[in-house]
Amino acid sequence: DGGITQSPKYLFRKEGQNVTLSCEQNLNHDAMYWYRQDPGQGLRLIYYSQIVNDFQKGDIAEGYSVSREKKESFPLTVTSAQKNPTAFYLCASSMRRQSENTEAFFGQGTRLTVV
Amino acid sequence: GQSLEQPSEVTAVEGAIVQINCTYQTSGFYGLSWYQQHDGGAPTFLSYNALDGLEETGRFSSFLSRSDSYGYLLLQELQMKDSASYFCASTDSWGKLQFGAGTQVVVTP
Numbered sequence: 001d002g003g004i005t006q007s008p009k010y011l012f013r014k015e016g017q018n019v020t021l022s023c024e025q026n027l028n029h030d031a032m033y034w035y036r037q038d039p040g041q042g043l044r045l046i047y048y049s050q051i052v053n054d055f056q057k058g059d060i061a062e063g064y065s066v067s068r069e070k071k072e073s074f075p076l077t078v079t080s081a082q083k084n085p086t087a088f089y090l091c092a093s094s095m096r097r098q099s100e101n102t103e104a105f106f107g108q109g110t111r112l113t114v115v
Numbered sequence: 116g117q118s119l120e121q122p123s124e125v126t127a128v129e130g131a132i133v134q135i136n137c138t139y140q141t142s143g144f145y146g147l148s149w150y151q152q153h154d155g156g157a158p159t160f161l162s163y164n165a166l167d168g169l170e171e172t173g174r175f176s177s178f179l180s181r182s183d184s185y186g187y188l189l190l191q192e193l194q195m196k197d198s199a200s201y202f203c204a205s206t207d208s209w210g211k212l213q214f215g216a217g218t219q220v221v222v223t224p
Binding site for chain 1: 145146148150206216
């Protein structure tokens with residue numbers, strides 16, 4: 001089955017600690033994205049990547065870092081510099097070329113809570 | 116900056132038609148897509164418009180006017196299961212996929 005997998009589903013972190021959220025896809029998609037969603041809010045773009053070893057900041061990149069060493073994987077690290085990290089994090093992937101249908105497929109999300 | 120504007124909430128009865136409007140300001144705009152998200156779930160793709168005009172997919176249709184920087188999602192023959200949040204999202208020339216704040220659709224019996 002092709003799809004996009006995020007883990008863990010729930011994550012608890014102590015203040016001051018870094019934590020890494022996993023995102024893996026086997027859809028052979030070039031593009032991958034990370035979004036943050038707060039209760040009752042829309043999806044805000046954190047980082048995105050169009051190709052291996054390259055990524056771009058989104059609208060709220062401060063306090064976050066990513067890597068794209070493999071096509072299939074796009075992990076997100078929430079650092080201690082992120083002042084309000086408690087949120088629902090969604091990873092997505094899509095085909096790269098804009099001339100095609102750019103349907104994005106989402107993982108089931110990770111709920112991060114700072115305790 | 117880049118932004119997408121859509122109404123926060125729409126309420127309608129079963130069987131009705133609902134139109135969700137979306138206006139956007141996106142540098143290098145390439146296309147507009149729509150997603151549905153039920154509470155606690157992941158967004159799922161509904162439709163995509165790169166060219167002006169109407170795209171129909173079953174009970175859902177989407178429209179785009181590039182000259183007006185405007186699009187809409189039309190939900191016909193509303194069902195209770197259509198109660199969800201609906202997001203418009205723009206794609207730019209560099210592949211950035213950016214979402215609006217979402218419209219909560221409430222379907223009543």
